[in-house]
Amino acid sequence: MKSIRNRRLLSITLILLLSLAAAGCGQARSSGQDSSASAAASSDGASSNAGTKPKEKVTVQIGVQGKTGILVYAREKGFFEKAFSAVGAEVKWNEFASGPPHFEALASGRLDFGTVGGTPVVSGQVGGVDFKAIAVTGDGKKGNMIVIPKNSPIKELKDLKGKKIAVAKGSSAYNFLYMAIDKAGLKGEDIKVIQLQPDEARPALDTGAVDAWSIWDPYATTAVYQTGARILVSGEDLNINAPGFLIARTKFTEDHPDLTLLFLKTYEEARRYYLSHLDEVTDDIVKSQKLDREIISTVLKNASPLLSPITPEFAKAHQEQADFLYSAGAINKKLDTSKVLESKFVEQALKELGPGK
Numbered sequence: 001m002k003s004i005r006n007r008r009l010l011s012i013t014l015i016l017l018l019s020l021a022a023a024g025c026g027q028a029r030s031s032g033q034d035s036s037a038s039a040a041a042s043s044d045g046a047s048s049n050a051g052t053k054p055k056e057k058v059t060v061q062i063g064v065q066g067k068t069g070i071l072v073y074a075r076e077k078g079f080f081e082k083a084f085s086a087v088g089a090e091v092k093w094n095e096f097a098s099g100p101p102h103f104e105a106l107a108s109g110r111l112d113f114g115t116v117g118g119t120p121v122v123s124g125q126v127g128g129v130d131f132k133a134i135a136v137t138g139d140g141k142k143g144n145m146i147v148i149p150k151n152s153p154i155k156e157l158k159d160l161k162g163k164k165i166a167v168a169k170g171s172s173a174y175n176f177l178y179m180a181i182d183k184a185g186l187k188g189e190d191i192k193v194i195q196l197q198p199d200e201a202r203p204a205l206d207t208g209a210v211d212a213w214s215i216w217d218p219y220a221t222t223a224v225y226q227t228g229a230r231i232l233v234s235g236e237d238l239n240i241n242a243p244g245f246l247i248a249r250t251k252f253t254e255d256h257p258d259l260t261l262l263f264l265k266t267y268e269e270a271r272r273y274y275l276s277h278l279d280e281v282t283d284d285i286v287k288s289q290k291l292d293r294e295i296i297s298t299v300l301k302n303a304s305p306l307l308s309p310i311t312p313e314f315a316k317a318h319q320e321q322a323d324f325l326y327s328a329g330a331i332n333k334k335l336d337t338s339k340v341l342e343s344k345f346v347e348q349a350l351k352e353l354g355p356g357k
Contacts, residue, residue, distance in 0.1 A: 058089045060259060063105065063114030065096045067289045068218050068296065070137070070305055071115055073281060074270040076288055083266040089259060097197040100170035102247065103129045112252040113263055117143070117172020117216070117244045122322045124247075125340050126331050132253060133245035135264060135346035136308040139317075140242035141235045143303075144176035145220040147213045149205060150228035154212065157184035157233060163211035164192045166201035172242060175321055177214035178328055179240055180233055188328065205229065218291075218299040225295045241317040246307075246346075253345065264349035268307045275305070307350070309343035 062080065064071045074080055080091045094111055096102055099120030105111035107129045115137050124131055146165075148154045154163065157180060167174050181191060194201075194210050198219050204210045206227055213223070223229040235242060246267065253260045274281050278300055285300075286293045308314070315338060322335045 058256060058259060059092050060084055060089055060263065061092045061094060061105075061110060061112045062263075063094045063096055063102050063111050065098060065102075065115075066216075066218065067291065068285055068299055068303070069115070070267060070271045070274055073274055073285065074267070076284060077270075079270045080263075080266050083262055083269075084259070087259070087262065097199065098168040098171045100168070103127065103131070106131050106247070106249050109249070109251075112249050113246065115244065115246050117175075118242045118318050118321050119172045119175035119325070120170055121245055121247065121318070121340065122175075122325055122331065122335065122337070123170045125322075125335055125337065126333065130250045131247050131340065132250050132342040133310065133318075133340055134248045134253070134260070134342055135246040135267075136243045136306055136310055136314045137246055138244045138304060138306050139314075140172065140244055141240065143216045143235060143244065144173045144240075144242070145215065145217070145234040146177065146180060146232040147205065147215060147220050147223050147229050148211070148232050149208065150230065152211065152230070154232060157181060158186065160184070160212060161186055161190045162192070164194050164209075165212045165214060166194045166196045166204050166210040167214040168197050168201075169193070169195045171216075172244065173214040173216055175325060175330075176235060176240060176242065178330065179242075179324060180214075180238060182324075182328075183238055217302065218295065221299050221302070222291065222295050225292060225298075241313075242321055243310075243314045243317055245310075248345075253342075257345070260345050261349050261352070264307070264346050265353055268349065268353055271305055271307055307346065309347050309350075310341045315341055 060080070062071065064075060066072060075093055084091050094105060096105075096114075099116035100123060102111060102114040102116055103120060103124040106114075106124070107127075118140065121133050154160065160181060165177060167177050178188060181187075194204070196204060196210075198215060201210070201213050201215065202219065202223060205213045205223065212232065220231060224231065246264070248260060282293060282296050282300055285291070285296050289296070318341070319337045322331070322337050325331045326334050
């Protein structure tokens with residue numbers, strides 16, 4: 001374990017997470033533009049949402065990050081606009097570079113729903129943000145990777161000692177990095193962490209300003225295809241189970257339980273369509289994101305998006321993440337993560353939708 005001095009330094013660094021997130025969130029872009037409802041949103045899905053009327057005009061604020069994923073695709077195709085307009089509500093989208101900035105927006109009431117990795121959920125709880133993790137969106141095993149340049153001399157995890165590694169602090173990739181080096185017998189002080197958001201980290205990797213990059217897909221796969229970069233290790237390689245979550249502002253779920261259910265049902269309808277029409281989805285994302293089809297096809301085939309209640313196994317894995325961060329001195333208090341986990345809405349939503357076709 002780290003010396004007491006180093007643990008304190010890392011703890012102080014992570015305590016600053018939410019304030020850093022606030023600065024990052026200043027870069028968030030909001031889009032209230034209307035999106036055309038796609039025929040992809042099934043007619044029976046629309047009928048399942050009919051009859052749910054909010055008491056007043058409500059704007060539902062949804063956060064997205066990255067270039068792929070259920071929410072990104074659903075925004076492109078108007079799934080949520082169609083579902084919420086049917087009950088007299090509006091949708092406003094907010095873009096974030098990574099998970100941590102979601103929580104500053106939640107805390108200030110500027111965000112109602114989003115999807116993030118487990119580490120931002122831990123940090124949000126440490127920061128006292130009033131939110132709930134309302135569903136699991138993935139087990140996290142395939143999502144995070146450590147990427148190295150094409151001609152890097154690095155061959156295995158222990159070779160990261162003394163190296164500069166880019167990562168977005170407080171993100172799921174941040175926790176993954178520390179769990180990965182721990183498995184190699186390295187400590188936090190053995191590496192040089194360079195705090196960079198994804199769009200900043202890629203140029204740093206390409207130019208040799210950093211030696212490695214801890215990141216999630218599609219950024220990792222894009223770097224591999226475009227520059228010949230290599231995946232040093234993935235969460236699947238290390239069997240690191242780090243679930244990601246849909247998060248919600250607590251007050252919104254209390255004031256609008258019907259719209260919370262509608263959000264989850266619409267997410268699940270988009271997810272089912274996404275998984276059953278991968279070729280079509282791939283073509284759409286290639287067109288909208290201007291990326292090579294081979295890249296998007298690989299990313300989508302490797303992804304396993306879920307919408308699941310927070311099972312005992314997922315809850316245990318998330319608690320273990322928080323315990324690891326505490327033992328490493330990355331957070332300053334031991335958490336009972338069950339206090340922010342809530343499955344009642346997703347259980348009801350899935351029950352009302354019934355099994356997928």
